[in-house]
Amino acid sequence: MPMIPLYLASRSPRRKDLLSQASIRFQVHVPAEPELAAPKNRRKEQPGQIVRRISDAKAEACAAELRASGCTEALILAADTLVFLKEKVLSKPADETEACLMLKRLSGNWHTVATGVTVLAMNGKKSTKKSIHVTTRVKFFPLAKDWIHWYVKTGEPMDKAGAYGAQGYGAALVEKFAGSYTNVVGLPLGETLSLLEKISGHSRSAFQEHK
Amino acid sequence: MPMIPLYLASRSPRRKDLLSQASIRFQVHVPAEPELAAPKNRRKEQPGQIVRRISDAKAEACAAELRASGCTEALILAADTLVFLKEKVLSKPADETEACLMLKRLSGNWHTVATGVTVLAMNGKKSTKKSIHVTTRVKFFPLAKDWIHWYVKTGEPMDKAGAYGAQGYGAALVEKFAGSYTNVVGLPLGETLSLLEKISGHSRSAFQEHK
16 A cells, blocks of 8 residues: 555546556546646757656646645656657647648658656655656558548547557557657656656555555 | 458457457457467577468468358458567466566566468468568566566466566556567557558458448
8 A cells, every 4th residue: 555645637548547557546636727738849948858847837736736625645646748740749639630631741750759757745845746758759651541531530639649549549550669658658657657666665566456 | 341251360359459449340260270389499480480480370270261161252360479589489478487487587678579460362262361570679677576576466477478468567567669569469450451451452441340
């Protein structure tokens, strides 16, 4: 049993699934504040810096809400994933037309997926925060027009950065990964567990159901 | 609608799931003949050649059974996945002790996963067969003893080549992929769909439920 409850500050079903895959016990607390929009990409800010800045902000927002509700001890896990094509952010598509356009741009090319992960430990009035980022390079198969059309019609692209999900119907779109797979799904799992261990001072087994 | 029924010559739940992820319609026909054991690794036979030889044999065995039952038109999909560490095959572990040993050897190291895929088209007395192989390099995190112990206790390693499943509890063991992810799960999805298209002369949409 962990000494401190773990809160996931994300509504993403993919992140919930990944934590469950590692048998981690957690509660969800999504801060009421809206997710920060992806900022205009500043020249000097790298993908990793952008996603860490956003995951930090999500963790802080969650901590503020938990404190306001009287909670004094908690571990908070926040994450943010963005897709970068030639240094431009591809966010969630606004409609099917934009999803088709994004997929056409990804077709046959390499792109980068970056996830920022922040763990914040609240302990009375003190808090400790640490964040990491993981980047993965992803190469798409060249996609035929009717294949893009089929994929968009599944509805899967609509709530996903870059207009695809590597773990669903989108699995057939990807030719190669260079780096972490779970990072592309939304949470680099091994790195996240190590970060939890480091901040909490507990081994990962303290957070697991299945022992 | 495909003109010809598609048979998957494999009992692997992972392969069924992957085909379903691409919305492919298929039936399962596992040839009664036992799977060929992984042969002693011959000096001159590469991982890709070994898995193709085995997937070819599975497809042929399936075709023979379907012909014997009076079927004259079918597409058959067979596959075989093996894990190679320094040119040695890691097959399914015999027991928990062997699973622990395999995971210790994989810990912190790169290994290779190779899948052979064969598509065989039966058309009256004629048949056409084509096979491919895909290899992926996989790097494990350094695994602490209690983490290996926990993972083996989940039971997941027992029916899997190399004693792990990348898509289950094992997701947290893998640091990096270099190449296809679905190949490591058991069927390189995009390559398999292309092979089906090539042999059948139909676009992949002819095999899909979701249109």
